[in-house]
Amino acid sequence: MLGRLSPTFVNSRNIWCGGFVALAVGMGIFEYINRILHSQLGENLTLGIRKKLFSSMISKNIEWFDKKERAPGILSGMFQEDVSQLKGLTSQTYALILEATVCLLIGIALSFLNTWKMALVTRSVVPFLILGGMAEQIIFWNSVKNSTKQVKDNEDQLDPYDRANALLSDIIINYKTVISLGEKNVEFLLQKYQALLEEPKRIGIKQAHISGIIYGYSQCIRFLFVAFIFYLSSIFIFKYNDEPEDTYVGVYTLFIAAIGSGSLFSQLPSVSKSKQSANKIFEIIETHKKVKKDQRYGQVMNYQQKQIIQQGEIEFRNLSFKYPSRDKKVLNNFSLKIPMGCKVALVGHSGSGKSTIANLLLRLYDYEEGSILIDGNNLKDYDVKLLRNSIGYVMQEPLLFNISIKENIIYGNSEASDDQIKEVAEMANALQFIDDFSENQEHNPSKAFKLPQDQVMHEQQNEDQNIDTTILSQGFSKKCGLKGSLLSGGQKQRIAIARALIKDPKILILDEATSALDEQSQESFNIALEKAMIGRTSIVIAHRLSTIRNCDWICVLHHGKMVEQGTFQGLSDDEDSYFYKLKSGMEM
Template sequence: MENKVHKWKTVRRLGDYIKPYKWKTLGVILLLLIVMSCNTLNPYLMKVSIDRFVSIKDVKGLFSIGLVLVAINILAMLLSKIRILSMSKITNKVLIDIRHELYTHIQTLSFSFFDNRPVGKILSRVVGDVNALQNLLNNSIVNLIPNIFTVSLVVIMMFILNPILAMICVIVLPILLGAMFFIEIKSNKLWSNYREKRSTLLGYTHEAFSGMRVIQGFSREKYAKEKFQENLNAHGNGFLTAVKVQDYFWPIVDLCRGIGISVVLFAGYRLVLKDSLSMGTLMAFIMYIEMLWRPIMNLASFYNAFITNLSAAERIFDILDTTNDMIVNGATKKLPKIKGNIKFENVTFSYENDGINALKNTNFTLKAGEKVALVGETGAGKTTITNLLSRFYDPTLGKVFIDGIDIRTVELESLRSQMGIMLQDSFLFSTTIKENIKYGKLGATDEEVIAAAKAVNAHSFIEKLENGYDTEVNERGSRLSLGQRQLIAFARALIADPRILILDEATANIDTETERLVQEGIKKLMEGRTSIVIAHRLSTIRDCDKIFVLSHGEIVEQGTHEELLRSKGYYYNLYCAQYSFLSEGA
């Protein structure tokens, strides 16, 4: 019962997307009703022609009936064409609205949503599941309403012509409805399982293509092919299992149809012999039986499509109902223009809420304009600090303040728009270099773009490219080297003119020669801004005002470069180990 309620709730939500086009939809429904009414008149006019004109050989009367039939069917054909075109336009607009809302909503969700879902599965919702709704919406209006209307009208006409034969015709309908109800229980779960298998297949395919360099680099093509085949088989088996159950519909429908026609012919023949039924009425009944079962078969087809595609709607609404766990009630005020004071107060954080803390009871304060470095082994908690400061995640315990304001109480956009984040993985969009740099400031002029590129020493290599700043970088910037991508991403961060700057291994993919040039741009960028630098190359953070040394989620040391070396603690050992390693490498 609860499942049924859930389905009707899903249907009502889908109906909400049609409301903006309700008048156009009503127009389509009106056209459908007119077309169905025209078609329903055909058997009755056939009865009239047989009973009134054929028996007395009235050619003129038959000719008149023929003209009426031709006129009615031409009108029905024209209106049907208009209806199909109008419905296609409405369906297309509804799908655009749903896909746009889904994409917009996904953009607002926190990183934890993406952590738990492969990109391929999310793509399956935005593309595959929304496409599946096209059949559902089309069938709902094009098949459901007119076929229900046709069945109702045909049954009424049959009862008007002969109630006894009409009762005989509809007596098999409960058998069909019972079978549909039984099969629905089975097929619903199977189609949901199939869509989950399809989503898994798309997720693996997307991941495999994204990681093709790794697959080929380790010669794991055979292993990847076997994994793909495994997912493909699961997808195919899920589809076949669902189809096998669904295909029970048609034998049952055909059986009921055959029984209905046979019983009517037998009963009608007996009634004609007793002069209780005219031949014209019997012929009309036979035509009405065909008209009755055609929409019933269409309704069965719609029901199958409904069960198949409704799970897609449920999966879409599942994402739309997912709330951003970063949004706190009352966090509606905008963060004013900040100076850049930062405070972490008793901050503890776990990514999975499994008791394993990436950060433990962390406390520190940064003054506006200070340059701070975070160092430590992999997994020490350096990136976690920047993630919490950017509110990609919220602390499990404790608070983060900027200029004395708890960042959970302000709008995310007003916070992040005043921050510049430069990551080790420099993601570039499949557009021009100019547009990638402008992503930091959408209204930037060409002069500002060039100035930002010059500041990080990217201008010289960009000018040497065939189309300069208008060069397409391909997906993820594959046409450029890692260092070139990093420089463009750095220009993007620079042009945003942030109040707080985060450099997370920002120079990791740049060679030593290029890095020396970039350091000048970094110094200019850091002037007057609170800057947090994460770097494994300890030589790049000597000029920072403070250095926080992290280990296992805790700040174990802090001070300037010279102070930490003199203390001969954790930082001193890191520095000596790195210096020794580089010397041996040389």
């Protein structure tokens, strides 16, 4: 059989075979190195972006989080899905595009070397193939954009998947409420969730049709091209008497080019998708820079000051404020001076603006009218980080993290010693119940009757045994559950108070901090609190008379305005006072 082949053909066959074997080995090695390098690059990139995204999100103003497109489910989805999509912009996709392009170019070059006539004719078809491919791409992305835009125009201006994620995160975070409101409520939410997913499903199916056409097209084009080459080669051999050997090599090199062009098209959709995700992510990271400059250092001219609070004297001067999401003023010309070390109670009906004052003092929101001075300096001149470090704030609905009690307390000051932790736990009247957790565990761990929840606590306690038992009891290692769900309301509040005190703050703000305590705990707690407030300027927001009775000064708010102020006794004695009426509705 070999005898029928010309020596030149055998010679060039060997060269070509050798060339392809070398190419195969080269490709194998290249592919291996390429995968390793690019997956490393991709992982490093996504890790870096996740870190950047996290730090920019965490330093945003609270109003940024108030927007509906910033629901927890949407933001956490962004960390997972969108950041992973970014890999499409770097490693694998670009490597594949590069590979396909190299394949295409080598194929074209080799085919020109061997059968330039045929290569020339087949190349004249390529621009049409590429144009066809691009047209498909444009149709694909327009259809995606239009279908999303349609939904956005219709309702809520949010991507349907984002709306479904927002609802889902709401359900998970508030799972106790969702379940306790009964089966009908669960059914209602399930239907709502399903309805929200209908739109993405419709878009998904539409996209599947279009991407099916694109991928089908890219596969189809290769084989049409092969058929075209075969047809052409027969014409060149029989009509123009070309050498069959040259044509044979030419056909194969053109195959390579065809494979290259096919894979090039199939990579383009993932690049476009990645670009969409990149836009979403960098919009957040970029806006972070602007906010950071204004927020952290106050006015730029005071950049160098970065004062820490020395005494804790607070003055509100004609402060007016409305939340960015609402037009109505919630504080109106509010003025008050609180001398250093003084205890002031803010009282008023629900919605009168008490918590808003605390929010502004911590610069969770920024005010535009009026001013707040601390130790005579404008609040906006303080470095936000240092400012918040000097203020102990116990929120109206304190949240604990699903970490141990000790870790929750030192969240306020990670350098605190075990002695300090114990001291603040005692001040917050929390030491007793924390120690009780360890006693229950030690005395009768296996025989005691356990509710399922206790079982979880017990298991979690065993997991975390790294607490120094010489100073802190084993109870400090107890995990608190999601949002502190393994603790009672009163226990959560007391740990939150310990967390605020561990910073040894100059200013203490307690927003309904004792509302979940029973009467007996309240009494002993008030005594402990009295001690904790010594040497600090304190703002107490409370509905309980027993909490505000010991305050030096009482301010009564109504619809964001200060309507009365005075001592507890002075205001209580005046039967016509607003406070007198308010007091009658207050718990003891």
